[in-house]
Amino acid sequence: MEETKRRGVRLVLFPFPLQGHINPMLQLASILYSKGFSITIIHTHFNSPNSSNYPNFTFVPIPDGLSDVQDSITDGFSLLPLLNLTCKVPFRDCLVQLLSNAETEEEHIACLISDPVMPFTQGVADSLKLPRLVLLTSSVQSFLAFAAYQVLRQKGYLPISDSQLETPVPELPPLRVKDLPAIETQNLEILYQFVDSMVNQLKASSGLTGNTFKLLEQSALATFTQEFPIPIFTLGPFHKLYPALSSSLLSQDRSCIAWLDTQPPRSVIYVSFGSLASMDEDEFVEMAWGLANSKCPFLWVVRSGSVHGLEQVEPVWPDGFLEMISEKGCIIKWAPQQEVLAHPAVGGFWTHNGWNSTLESICEGVPMLCRPSFGDQKVNARLVSHVWRVGLHMEENRLERGEIERSIRRVMVEKEGEEMRERAKSLKEKVEVCVRKGGSSHQSLEDLIAHILSF
Ligand code: UDX
Numbered sequence: 001m002e003e004t005k006r007r008g009v010r011l012v013l014f015p016f017p018l019q020g021h022i023n024p025m026l027q028l029a030s031i032l033y034s035k036g037f038s039i040t041i042i043h044t045h046f047n048s049p050n051s052s053n054y055p056n057f058t059f060v061p062i063p064d065g066l067s068d069v070q071d072s073i074t075d076g077f078s079l080l081p082l083l084n085l086t087c088k089v090p091f092r093d094c095l096v097q098l099l100s101n102a103e104t105e106e107e108h109i110a111c112l113i114s115d116p117v118m119p120f121t122q123g124v125a126d127s128l129k130l131p132r133l134v135l136l137t138s139s140v141q142s143f144l145a146f147a148a149y150q151v152l153r154q155k156g157y158l159p160i161s162d163s164q165l166e167t168p169v170p171e172l173p174p175l176r177v178k179d180l181p182a183i184e185t186q187n188l189e190i191l192y193q194f195v196d197s198m199v200n201q202l203k204a205s206s207g208l209t210g211n212t213f214k215l216l217e218q219s220a221l222a223t224f225t226q227e228f229p230i231p232i233f234t235l236g237p238f239h240k241l242y243p244a245l246s247s248s249l250l251s252q253d254r255s256c257i258a259w260l261d262t263q264p265p266r267s268v269i270y271v272s273f274g275s276l277a278s279m280d281e282d283e284f285v286e287m288a289w290g291l292a293n294s295k296c297p298f299l300w301v302v303r304s305g306s307v308h309g310l311e312q313v314e315p316v317w318p319d320g321f322l323e324m325i326s327e328k329g330c331i332i333k334w335a336p337q338q339e340v341l342a343h344p345a346v347g348g349f350w351t352h353n354g355w356n357s358t359l360e361s362i363c364e365g366v367p368m369l370c371r372p373s374f375g376d377q378k379v380n381a382r383l384v385s386h387v388w389r390v391g392l393h394m395e396e397n398r399l400e401r402g403e404i405e406r407s408i409r410r411v412m413v414e415k416e417g418e419e420m421r422e423r424a425k426s427l428k429e430k431v432e433v434c435v436r437k438g439g440s441s442h443q444s445l446e447d448l449i450a451h452i453l454s455f
Helices: 019-034 066-072 076-086 088-104 120-127 140-147 149-154 188-203 218-227 255-261 281-294 321-328 337-342 355-363 376-387 401-412 415-435 440-453
Strands: 009-014 038-044 058-062 108-114 132-136 208-210 232-234 268-272 298-301 329-332 346-351 368-370 391-393
Touching: 009 019, 009 088, 009 440, 019 038, 019 132, 019 355, 019 440, 038 088, 058 088, 066 076, 076 088, 076 188, 088 108, 088 120, 108 120, 108 440, 120 132, 120 188, 140 149, 140 188, 140 218, 140 376, 149 188, 218 232, 232 440, 255 298, 255 329, 255 337, 268 281, 268 337, 268 401, 281 298, 281 321, 281 401, 321 329, 337 346, 337 355, 346 355, 346 401, 355 376, 355 415, 368 376, 368 401, 376 391, 391 401, 391 415, 401 415, 415 440
Parallel strands: 009 038, 009 108, 038 058, 108 132, 132 208, 208 232, 268 298, 268 346, 298 329, 346 368, 368 391
Antiparallel strands: none
16 A cells, blocks of 8 residues: 655544544554654553554553552443543553644644543643543434433433333434433432533533444534534545554454355344443343344343343353254354444344444444443434434333344344335445545545644
8 A cells, every 4th residue: 555645743633442432543543644644542451452452652641549449440431431540540641641742743743632531631731731522432413412412411311211112202213212222320419520521521622533424414514513513524424434453352263254155145144242241140031032033143242241240250151052943043152243243144133332332333334223221322222213214223122032033133133124124224324435536525624634634
């Protein structure tokens, strides 16, 4: 590949250390590197990315202090405010050092790019007079739902009560109360303060970069522009703008590709719930039988931690299940997901609707069976099933084997699924329009580059 002219401008990126946040940050870094910027990645020791996959980037680890506060991590959410606290001093020290090194080198540091869930980085950047851009790793629509938290509380939609689950939320159509990005935590006040801070520090930033595209989120983008008077650059889907290098924290089992090669076109349902979501044992058993009874071939990712209470041990398969599926099922611990979704044998994706998974499915025109677990996933599932209409939403009460089997067949073999596949194909074509020269994502990238160079 022809070497791009280097610009003598360095960007410092700081990913939040979870898989779904690391992937888009490193994808964005690769895009910007391909446009001539030098890249430094500051990262925590916890979930540190594999630097050997990115020989052109400089990786700088900082202590995250997590070992000192292990006992305070009481639920999935508590990691967020904790990291904002424990990383503050080491992150600032690191940035000070990088800025002072840059003074003696020929490059200057133009800006920091960090995740909205690291709001403390805005204060640090301000104190060092360094512009901060925010990389939104979720959908714009789900961020708007977080931004509406205060109103939702005032109107009594939050905290969610069981009697209101089906109530529509007119402030955020087409969401119902049960689609709101609620997060289970023992300390709601800390959650509310955290969301406030995330929203306010985004407003104080020098702009937002989004892993989404205009034709997908037109109305959410219009609302965002009204509510947030900052420049916004939507240049997604990132991995289609620049071929993705692997930023996987787990090793991907590529044997599934050879298995997919033996399956008929669009026959396989791919099942994966991302890097965090988990289920209880009963649901796991229902899933296993639902998949087996559907008679559709399936590729199922069962990572360690997928089933509550079985973090380190192999799942216990229901009696007779493995014998029954024989060649019909391929079960692995972690997949090369983008390659799997692009494989011609894959005809559907049973997903938790993390934003990366949702976008990756859209990019390949694969219809979805949606089983969101928490936070933004619920918003994404509603968009998939009721706005873009490229998926079937499995409501909580449908998680038993008969219903699962029927839902799989609705997506994979029935007319309803065929119609979803047609719409998914047309969304895929929109992606292709957006990322090609003259398309909105291509143009947004040019605008982002000009914005960075104006700092
Ligand atoms: C988290 C949140 O849950 C999600 O809602 C938020 O939008 C981003 O952060 P995660 O749950 O891991 O992420 O889901 P997702 O956003 O879908 O990201 C998972 C990533 O891991 C995807 O890029 C996917 O390609 C990759 N993956 C997943 C694999 O490489 N192999 C697998 O087997 C499964």
